[in-house]
Amino acid sequence: MWGISYWAVPIFSSLVWLAMLIAMLTTWSVQGSPHYPSMDPNQRIAYISDVGAQGLKPLFIAMSAVTVVSLDLAFVLERWLRHKGKLTPNTSFWQKFYSVCSIIASIAGAAGLILLSIFDTLRHPHLHDGFLVLFIGGYIISAIFICWEYQRLGIHFREHSILRYSFWIKLTFILVELALAIAFGVTQNQKKYNAAAVLEWTISFIFFFYVLSFFIDFMPAVRSKHHQSRETEMDMAEQGGMPMGDGAANDGQYFRGNTNGHANGTNGYANANGHTNGHANGYTNGNGYTNGNGYTNGFSNGASGPGHIPKPADSAPLPSRNF
Incomplete structure (x- = not known):
C-alpha cells in the first residue's frame, strides 16, 4: 500500500x-x-x-x-x-x-x-x-x-x-x-x-x-517494495506447504539447518558405547550380541538427532565358541 x-x-x-x-x-x-x-x-x-x-x-x-x-x-x-x-x-x-x-x-x-x-x-x-x-x-x-x-x-x-x-x-x-x-x-x-x-x-x-x-x-522504491513482498510470499508458501519440523519432511533437510541431525547420527556410530563397546563386550566378555550395549545403544544415540539414520540390519550370528 x-x-x-x-x-x-x-x-x-x-x-x-x-x-x-x-x-x-x-x-x-x-x-x-x-x-x-x-x-x-x-x-x-x-x-x-x-x-x-x-x-x-x-x-x-x-x-x-x-x-x-x-x-x-x-x-x-x-x-x-x-x-x-x-x-x-x-x-x-x-x-x-x-x-x-x-x-x-x-x-x-x-x-x-x-x-x-x-x-x-x-x-x-x-x-x-x-x-x-x-x-x-x-x-x-x-x-x-x-x-x-x-x-x-x-x-x-x-x-x-x-x-x-x-x-x-x-x-x-x-x-x-x-x-x-x-x-x-x-x-x-x-x-x-x-x-x-x-x-x-x-x-x-x-x-x-x-x-x-x-x-x-x-x-x-515501488519495484523494491514489490520484489520484497514477492520474496516474502514465496518464502511463506514454501514454509507453509508442509509443517516445519526437524524430521526428513523439511525442505532442504540434508542441507539447511539439519547439521545437528547428522552430527548426532554420526555420534551414534562414533559413540564409545556403540560399535566399539559392543564388539568389545561381545568378544571379551563372552556375552556375544545379546549384550544390549552393542549395536542397540550405538544406533539409539544416533537416532536421537533430527536427522534419524535407520538402524542397519544385524549381521549374521557367529558360530558359538562354548563347545
Whole structure:
C-alpha cells in the first residue's frame, strides 16, 4: 500500500496544479476574456494573478497551498527513502547536504506561492511581485540542488539509468524556466504585459511537468517494495506447504539447518558405547550380541538427532565358541 503512495504524491500534486490552471483559464475564457481591474489598460491577456484576484481567489489559495505542500512532502519523502535505502542511498555528506538544501529552497518557494495567492495583485501589487520572485526562484534553486545531488549519485550508481533520466529532466526544467523567467521579467519591465502574461501561463504549465517528473524518482522504491513482498510470499508458501519440523519432511533437510541431525547420527556410530563397546563386550566378555550395549545403544544415540539414520540390519550370528 505504501509502495503505491510513493509515486502518488507527486502525481497528485501535479494534477491539482493542472486542475487549478485549467479552471482559471477556462473561467476567464468563458466569461468572455474580461478586463479585470488589476490589469493594465493596454493589457488584453490576463495574468494568472489577475484571475486569482477576482472571484476565484479562494480556489487560487487552496489549490496553490495543496500543490506546494504535497510537492514539498515528496521532497521530504524522497530524502527519507534514500536514508532507509529504499532508493539509491547517498554516498557522501555533500549529497545529503544538496538534498537538504533542495528541501529548504522548495519550502521557500512554497511559501512564496501561498503568500502571493493571499496578497493578490489587485490589493498588494508590490508584495505580490516579491512573493512571485520568491516562488519562481525558490523552486529553480531547489531544482539546481536536486540536479547536483543526482549528478553525484549517477557517478556512483552508473547502473541506475533512472538517475540519469531524472537529472536531464530537471536540468531541462532549470534551463527552460530560467530563460522564461528572465524573459518574463524583461517584458514586464518594458510594459509588454500581453507577452508577459503568455510567458507566465507557459511557466506555470511547464511547472506542472516538473512536478509530475518526480514520480519517476519513486519507481525504484515501488519495484523494491514489490520484489520484497514477492520474496516474502514465496518464502511463506514454501514454509507453509508442509509443517516445519526437524524430521526428513523439511525442505532442504540434508542441507539447511539439519547439521545437528547428522552430527548426532554420526555420534551414534562414533559413540564409545556403540560399535566399539559392543564388539568389545561381545568378544571379551563372552556375552556375544545379546549384550544390549552393542549395536542397540550405538544406533539409539544416533537416532536421537533430527536427522534419524535407520538402524542397519544385524549381521549374521557367529558360530558359538562354548563347545
